[in-house]
Amino acid sequence: MTAGKTGGLKRYYDLNGWLFVAPSLLLIAIFLVYPILRSLYLSFFSGKGMMMKFAGFGNVVRLWNDPVFFQALTNTVTFFIVQVPIMITLALMLAAVLNNDKLKFIGFFRTAIFLPCVASLVAYSVLFKSMFSVDGVVNSALLTVGLISTPIGWLTEPFWAKVLVILAITWRWTGYNMIFYLAALQNIDKSIYEAAKIDGVPAWARFVYITIPMLKPVILFTTIISTIGTIQLFDEVYNLTEGRGGPANATLTLSLYIYNLTFRFMPSFGYAATISYVIVIMVALLSFLQFYAARDRS
Amino acid sequence: MNVSRRATTVLQYAFLGTAAFLSIFPFIWMAISSTNKSIDIISGRTGIGDAFGTNVANFFSQVDVPLVFWNSTKLAVLATLLTIVVSSLAGYGFEMFRSKARDRIYALVLLTLMVPFAALMIPLFMMMARSGLINTHIAIMLPTIASAFIIFYFRQSTKAFQTELRDAAKVDGLKEWQIFLYIYVPVMRSTYAAAFVIVFMTNWNNYLWPLIVLQSNETKTITLVVSSLASAYYPDYGVVMIGTILATLPTLLVFFVMQRQFVQGMLGSVK
Numbered sequence: 206m207t208a209g210k211t212g213g214l215k216r217y218y219d220l221n222g223w224l225f226v227a228p229s230l231l232l233i234a235i236f237l238v239y240p241i242l243r244s245l246y247l248s249f250f251s252g253k254g255m256m257m258k259f260a261g262f263g264n265v266v267r268l269w270n271d272p273v274f275f276q277a278l279t280n281t282v283t284f285f286i287v288q289v290p291i292m293i294t295l296a297l298m299l300a301a302v303l304n305n306d307k308l309k310f311i312g313f314f315r316t317a318i319f320l321p322c323v324a325s326l327v328a329y330s331v332l333f334k335s336m337f338s339v340d341g342v343v344n345s346a347l348l349t350v351g352l353i354s355t356p357i358g359w360l361t362e363p364f365w366a367k368v369l370v371i372l373a374i375t376w377r378w379t380g381y382n383m384i385f386y387l388a389a390l391q392n393i394d395k396s397i398y399e400a401a402k403i404d405g406v407p408a409w410a411r412f413v414y415i416t417i418p419m420l421k422p423v424i425l426f427t428t429i430i431s432t433i434g435t436i437q438l439f440d441e442v443y444n445l446t447e448g449r450g451g452p453a454n455a456t457l458t459l460s461l462y463i464y465n466l467t468f469r470f471m472p473s474f475g476y477a478a479t480i481s482y483v484i485v486i487m488v489a490l491l492s493f494l495q496f497y498a499a500r501d502r503s
Numbered sequence: 504m505n506v507s508r509r510a511t512t513v514l515q516y517a518f519l520g521t522a523a524f525l526s527i528f529p530f531i532w533m534a535i536s537s538t539n540k541s542i543d544i545i546s547g548r549t550g551i552g553d554a555f556g557t558n559v560a561n562f563f564s565q566v567d568v569p570l571v572f573w574n575s576t577k578l579a580v581l582a583t584l585l586t587i588v589v590s591s592l593a594g595y596g597f598e599m600f601r602s603k604a605r606d607r608i609y610a611l612v613l614l615t616l617m618v619p620f621a622a623l624m625i626p627l628f629m630m631m632a633r634s635g636l637i638n639t640h641i642a643i644m645l646p647t648i649a650s651a652f653i654i655f656y657f658r659q660s661t662k663a664f665q666t667e668l669r670d671a672a673k674v675d676g677l678k679e680w681q682i683f684l685y686i687y688v689p690v691m692r693s694t695y696a697a698a699f700v701i702v703f704m705t706n707w708n709n710y711l712w713p714l715i716v717l718q719s720n721e722t723k724t725i726t727l728v729v730s731s732l733a734s735a736y737y738p739d740y741g742v743v744m745i746g747t748i749l750a751t752l753p754t755l756l757v758f759f760v761m762q763r764q765f766v767q768g769m770l771g772s773v774k
Contacts, residue, residue, distance in 0.1 A: 221679045222605055225596025228589045230608065232649035237615050240626035247625065299522055302515050316762070317523035320530065323758045325708035327726045328747040331733040332529045335536065335544055335740050342532065342547035380526065388770050408511060437619050440710045447734040460621045460711075467625055468715060474625050481622040492617045 241485075247478035253471045264479035274480060276454050277462040280367070284458070285435035288371045293428055296379050297420070300386035301412050315387070319380040326377070330444035333373045334360065360445070363455030370456050373441055378434075382427045389423045390416070429495040433488050439464065459484055533751070537744040544740040558741035565742060566728055567720070572749070574640070575724040578713075579706040582644045586702050587695060590650050594657025595687060599669070609658075616651045620711065628715055642716045647706065653698055656768070660694040661687075697768030700761050704754050725750045 251260035251267075268274055302308070303315055321329070336342050337359035344356040359369045393416075401411050417424070439460040442450055448469070450457030459480060466477040536544045539552035562568070597609045627646055628637075636642040664687060672682045688695070710726050717723050723731075729746040732738060758765055 218600060219602065222596055222600025222602060225600065225679075225683075226593045226605065226608075229593035229612075229649040229654060232589065232645070233612060233615060233651075236627065236646040236649070237618060237623065240623040240630070241618055243626035243629075244622045295522075298518070302519055305515070308512075308515060308519075314519045314523050318519075318526050319766075320758075321526050323704070323751070323754050324529070325710075325726055325750055325754065327708070327710050327730045328533075328750045329529060331729060331743055331747055332533055334733065335743070336529065336532060338545040338547075340546040342549060345547040376525070376529070379522075384766060385770065433617070433619075437621060439621075444730055444733065460619075463621050463624075464711070464715075467628070474629070478622075478625050481619070481625065484619045485622045488617050488619050 244478045244481055244485075247475050248482055250475040251473070252475065253473060257475060260475065264476050267476060268479055268483075273454060273457070273462065277450075277457045277459050277480075278483070280450075280454075280456060281436060281438065281458045283367065284370060284374070284438060285432045288374055288435060289428060289431045291371070292375045292379050292382060292431065293424060295375070296382035296427075297386055297417070297424070298412075299379070300383045300390055301416055303383070303387060304390040319384060321377050321379075322381045324377065326440035327444050329377055330373065330441045333369065333376075334445050337369055361452055363453050366446070366452055366455045370438075370442060370445065373445070374435065374438070377441075378431065382431065385423050385427050386420055389420050393419050425495065425498055429491055432491055436484060436487050436491075530751075533744055533747055536740065537748055539741060541738070541740040541742075544744070554741055558745050561739065561742045562745040565732070566746070568749075570721070571723060571725050571728050574722060575707065575726070576753075578640050578643060578724060579703055581640075582647055582706045583699060583702045585644065585648045586650050586653055586706075587698050589648050590653035591657045591688075591691075591695070591698070592683070593649070593654045594659075595661050595683060597654070598658045598661040598664075612651050612654060616655075624712065624715060627712075631716060637716060638719050638722050639716075640722065643709070643713055646712070647709070650702070653702060656698060657694065660691060664690065693764070693767075696761065697764040700757055700765045701768040703757060704765075707754055 247257075248264055249260060249262075250257040251263050252258055299318060303311060303318075305311075308314075324332075337344075339356050339358060339361070343359070344353070347353045348356065357365050359365045397415060398411060401415060406414075437460050438458045442456045442458055442461050443464070446452075446456055448461075448465070450461045450465075463477045463480050466473050466480070535549060535551055537558055538555040539548050539550075540554045540557075543552060543554075593612075597605055623646070631637050631642040636645075668686055668690065669682055672686050677685070708726060709724075710730070713724055713727055714730070717727060725746065729743065729750050732746055733740075733743045
């Protein structure tokens, strides 16, 4: 592209190119590249506060013998393995139904289902906490309908606390994912559906055999994005459980554990940095899987 | 055939209706609860009460509302403007002045999208502590300004920017920064609007990093205030509800006024 240009022009072109991107690159270098390398460096040190000494792989050994870490890891993995498929399925079904222009009030439904995306993570977590109290509105409704006979301890029983976190994230993010599917669906040629209809293919089969294969790239993309988001889960569990990840660490996530190790107790920067690298590795692995799958497609 | 088609339609409406109701309900709950006493809220009262005035009065007596609102607004608007200026310059630069070296660096920039914040927060905190920036809004903004997402968004949008406009401006003797400022920015204003909405929402709702950095009441944002009110041993949910309303209203407003840009930005920033 620059081959035909004289030396002066090329220098002018290059200088301008660098000037436009320089501010961003400088900021990324200072506030992203340096900290991520620094975290790696810190993970070889142990000690409390600013009193740190070199520990080699001491933090990895500590990690291996730390039941709380394994609990946080298990919780984090449980959250994304259970929650992401539920949410993606729901979002797909909603998008498929909303793509039907013949239904009335489609604009209203679309906006309503998208609305949770606007809520701040803190605000909705706090709202959910009030709705899911023992005598709260959700338990009352379930009792009235007869689905349960005694109130559920959403915030006091380990199992139900996990369910609550999953319900909450699903509420917040289903509409977000749905928008991606709707946008993709609108690019699919309607005549394919018409042809299938004429051939007598029922609605569910059109969904399974036309919609899902056509949306495969978007589904893959949103799955990875959601999984990476859930691996980093923090705001919701912090605000549902007063920062403790309770009851009995049942909702403690890796990010929350790192926060607690660093900012709640006497800070163990080195050990917390080591745990943060567990998240880095998990995210890197998933991203690699995404690129691998994407390459496979083309 | 006809019966089954009608059944399908009914099912679809039931599905959509349930989903819409569940999606909206927490917002209605927030509005109703702001009129109830704390004890009524946690015992699931769904009627409108008469405690709205008391809740508002209590909220204003516990929280310096103008200050907190000013902190949130100042932070969100400033951080958003800086992000958009810096990141759109980069998006434009990467697309308009392509070279092998810059293409490689751009790939690295995209790679930073995968970096989880948990792996940055400890060094960032130590950095800010050493520079004496703990408890300042500058510390909140600095790490958010260069956003790989927004750089990517602007680079993608720049592909649609007509190079003829740029060439014509060059013939007229405009410098590169003038072309950017007087031609690119006005032509791309809808891209800028969409980016503004998305970045503003992110900044307004930002939580973890402000939670770490902002430790005094003078610097706290509305999000932090709501969170600390709700994590009290016996939270007054009536007061908390006023807080959640104040925290949610600006983003709701932006969403309803600029819904099209919101969706466009959301889809565009990750396309």
